[in-house]
Amino acid sequence: MLGLLLVFGVFAPSGEARRSDFKLGNEVFLEKYAYLINGKRVGLVTNQTGVNSQGKSTISVLAEYPHATLTALYGPEHGIDGKAKAGAYVESSMHPTLKIPIYSLYGKTRMPTAKMLENIDVLVFDIQDIGARSYTYISTLNYCMKAAKQNNKTIVVLDRPNPLGGTIVEGPVLEDKYKSFVGVDNLPMTHGMTIGELALFFNRNIGADLHVVPMEGYTRDMIFQDTGLRWVQSSPLIPDLQSVFGYAATGLGEGTGIFQADAFKWIGGKGIDSKKYAALLNKAGLPGVTFIPEKRGSAGGVRLKITNYHAFNPAKTGIYALAYAHSLNKFKVPKSGKTIVMFDKIMGTDKIGKYLSQGLSPQQIEANYAPQLNKFKQERKQYLIYN
Incomplete structure (x- = not known):
């Protein structure tokens, strides 16, 4: 090459x-x-x-x-x-x-x-x-x-x-x-x-x-x-390393009503019980992070507290955060037709949207994308x- x-x-x-x-x-x-x-x-x-x-x-x-x-x-x-x-x-x-x-x-x-x-x-x-x-x-x-x-x-x-x-x-x-x-x-x-x-x-x-x-x-x-090195703010919403690591964990909900706040350090949406959401995420055993219930206006959600930056897995955390949010408020999943919706562009596929609509657990979703991920690795x- x-x-x-x-x-x-x-x-x-x-x-x-x-x-x-x-x-x-x-x-x-x-x-x-x-x-x-x-x-x-x-x-x-x-x-x-x-x-x-x-x-x-x-x-x-x-x-x-x-x-x-x-x-x-x-x-x-x-x-x-x-x-x-x-x-x-x-x-x-x-x-x-x-x-x-x-x-x-x-x-x-x-x-x-x-x-x-x-x-x-x-x-x-x-x-x-x-x-x-x-x-x-x-x-x-x-x-x-x-x-x-x-x-x-x-x-x-x-x-x-x-x-x-x-x-x-x-x-x-x-x-x-x-x-x-x-x-x-x-x-x-x-x-x-x-x-x-x-x-x-x-x-x-x-x-x-x-x-x-x-x-x-x-x-x-x-x-x-x-x-x-000193982190140089890479864009308006990425001022620091917490935001860098939080980006893929909290920024995946385009068009779902599940949104990030505080420069990718919080995730939630309307109709979500913050305490139930935090409990689900904390029980999932996601590495390097704990979730603190925090309401923002009419939206329930969680603040991410990254405890081990080496172990933290942003994208896996993001998939779990979306799946558990869907289990709590049954948000409408955006679907691509003649034009591809931003949600599917961010996911790189329409399969994650389908899995969410089917009510699959985050563990099932993770298992479904694992073969292609392993091939890429x-x-x-x-x-x-x-x-």
Whole structure:
């Protein structure tokens, strides 16, 4: 596979990685892989999360680098500063000091056009993901890889940690029919892959001239807290790591009346008895989390208290939270017809909706999606960079 050669054999040392050993892909880039951009015009896909361990932006690093020319910037959903609301249209603009274009990839187009790429030789990607399939930064990566392939450009992905870690892989695997910008490929809800590993996975169908610059001192069992990095708010509703971990656990109820609140730290809905809901969830033995009954206005629900971030399984928790909510208030499950409803796009299938309508327990739902999930776990092995 294109791009595998660059990362083959690059593994973190065995045993627990020490924070002093850890380096982001953007810190390894100019030390060891500068040849990929030397003498070339560079376009950078990034936002406010594209910083090194010292907090310096990759925009500044590349703008100051004397052996290449930064000629264009590209921003994903929420804009290059991460401040636009979810789903909000973002206009292209001009960088105030560098006087180079900032092309919006969440405006008139979500894929870089030939015109947007005409003044670059290499496209570099440096954005922090949160480890969930429906978070659109990985969709932007996929679209940029496709655009690079179509326009004969090299694409370089500067690897970053999956904040949820690299061992927990969970949820229904997306089916082709349900591909969208909130589900760009056949991934489960939480995939346990870094942005670089995802790029290699995506490239099985794209065939771009892809190079992944790996991290150093990173192992699969590391969650974001183990890196020693400071979390940079990745979007308006993901201000901190509690929100990162809560996203897939509380944000799955699109169109059901089961909703998240307090930046993905609470889940509930009308007609739910908070105490019964908490009791069901606490009895389920979900790892690394306890549920505190908490009413919000007319809605009953629970606050998630994550007790062990390494053990916590966000997507599994989300499936259980939805199934138990349905058992309590029998919410109407959204169903796809000629158009596919957002609920099924988020799930990556219409099967979860059907299981909920049938009154299946969360354990039964989990058992039903397990075969496809296990198949994915085997497939993903060939795209993993770190031990």
